[in-house]
Every structure is written in structure tokens, then in C-alpha cells.
Amino acid sequence: MSNLKVLPLLEPEAPEAVVPCCPPLTERPFTAEEAERTARMFKALGDPVRLRLFSAVASHAGGEACVCDISDVGVSQPTVSHHLKKLREAGLLTSERRGTWVYYRVEPSVVAALGKMLGNLG
Amino acid sequence: MSNLKVLPLLEPEAPEAVVPCCPPLTERPFTAEEAERTARMFKALGDPVRLRLFSAVASHAGGEACVCDISDVGVSQPTVSHHLKKLREAGLLTSERRGTWVYYRVEPSVVAALGKMLGNLG
């Protein structure tokens, strides 16, 4: 009974159709469903530690960073892991294991959609 | 003892220097202080009901809406009031009483800053 396991890869969360996202905020009132999907992303960015982690990944050379590169945010390592998981589940980050390290990068399409949704207000 | 009160106007919250906001997310990792300030706004938009209220104000004719115009979001009226207060405290909305009604409008500078912060990622 050695390898019954079926590839317990990272991100088994299934980002639940997160991509199309949202109309501009000024176009019309959001429906309940649109608000539910969109709020999930804002909520993910609504924690200071997560925002620092996200910014650290987004600004890191090469567009990606391993956890060890960005873990210096003042909380324990399991807490960092927990927040990165939340960002993944919100569809804002993706992760990939290479050797000992796990690399995170931002999901560009989703973030661009968020920006567009807010940008038309200025 | 009739009018000892000193103008109990709306918004006694003092938006605590919310305006300058934030560098682009890709420029460099956020400091703890930047993250704290910015996360407050994202957090405010991270609830479905609040996002619907915000979108309703942002998309309303004339750039403003009274509470009665946007209260149909499936929660009680006190809850609507509570969420609008959160959006005010986050610096995203301003309010003004005119006669019987209270009108809300979006704070354009803050929202534009948020959009810019996200936009450079696409």
C-alpha cells in the first residue's frame, strides 16, 4: 500500500470560474452574483499581511517569488502559508513547486480586470 | 437645556488621511503602513452587500443616491446603514443630508488611486 495517492499536487482548489469577473462599477448596480464573485477578490486583498505578500510577489524580479523570498512580514510561517492559500483560492495568485521551493506568481488577467473595473471612475 | 449639542452632523469619523494612498503594486513590496491603509479600502469592498451598495451609488444618475434609492440589497435597513458607514470610514463614500434624505456619492480621488494601483499589472 505504498502509492495509492493520486497526485496530491498543489492548488486542488479549482478557482471556480473566476475569470470573466465584472463590469465597470459605474455602468450599473452589481447583481448579487457579480458582487459575490468580485467581493471575494477584494476581500483577499483586504488584509494587510496578504496585501504585503501579494505586492511582494507582484514586484519580485522575474514575476515570481518563492515563499522564502517573501516570508518576512511579521507573522509565523504557517500563517504566511495560510494567507498565500487564500490568495490562490481568490484566483489572484498561482503556485508551482520546483524542487524544494514553491513559486508564486500573480494571475494577470484577473488583476487587470479588477483594475479596469475601478479605473473608469477617475 | 435645549441645544447644548454642537452640530451632530454626519461623518464625525475623520477619514484619517486616506488620500495619498499607494504606489503601484508592482513597484516594490508594500510597507506595513502602506498595506494597513490600503487594505482598509479593499476590505471595505470585500463584502458583497457593500460592493452592491458602492456600485449602486457609483452608477446612479447624478453621481449620487439617497439611501432609499439603493436599499434593496436583501438585508435590513439598519444593516444597509451599517455598511454605508463602513464605506464612509474607508474613505470611499461621502454623505450629505438634504432635508429628510441622506445622499451618498463616491470619493473619486481615492477610487482612482486604487484603480491606478491595480492597473499597471495587465
Next chain:
DNA sequence: CTTGAGGTTCGACATATGTCTATGTTGACA
């Protein structure tokens, strides 16, 4: 001054969230 409508505040409550320590899992290397 009384009444009623539009909004806010209060107090209570259940649930969600952020954090930790302890423990697992995975891969590299001896």
C-alpha cells in the same frame, strides 16, 4: 407640539477570520 418617514445607533448573537503551535508531507542529498 404631535406625528410620521427617512436614517442612524445600540445591544445581542452566530459565524468568520487571523494567529499560533504542533504535526505532516515533499524533495534533495548524504
Next chain:
DNA sequence: TGTCAACATAGACATATGTCGAACCTCAAG
């Protein structure tokens, strides 16, 4: 095979959050 380093998961706990009904405040109109 054993060990170590990098991350993830599990469980526990205190606090924050969203929600409601009830009570309060403001204004306008009798």
C-alpha cells in the same frame, strides 16, 4: 535509508464581522 529544509495542514483560540430587532434622532408637515 535517514535527515534536513521548505511548505502545507490540523486544531485551538481570541477577536472581528455581518446581521437583526428595538430604540433613537432629524426633519417636514399638519
